[in-house]
Amino acid sequence: PCSPEKAMVCFGGMFIELPKAKTREMLRQDQEELDEEINKLRKELRVKVNRLYEAQGKPELKGFNLNPMSAEEMKLINRILEG
Secondary structure, three states, rough: OOOOEEEEEEEOEEEEEEEHHHHHHHHHHHHHHHHHHHHHHHHHHHHHHHHHHHHHOOOOOOOOOOOEEEEEEEHHHHHHHHO
16 A cells, blocks of 8 residues: 555556655646647647638638636636626
């Protein structure tokens, strides 16, 4: 059994027992990197879609340049809707 201070983490099909603080930091860092990559791809996609529409002679998509709300903005919206 795993101790309360440690967590089991799967790395490429192999489980390793690491301190929970280290595991939490690794997950946070990975999530930040993934969020950055997702945002980069979203920006690139917008440019590519606009170029495609321009090449087809179609007008630019309206509302396509919107940005998703942050987690904090969503919490505020939910608070307003609940209360």
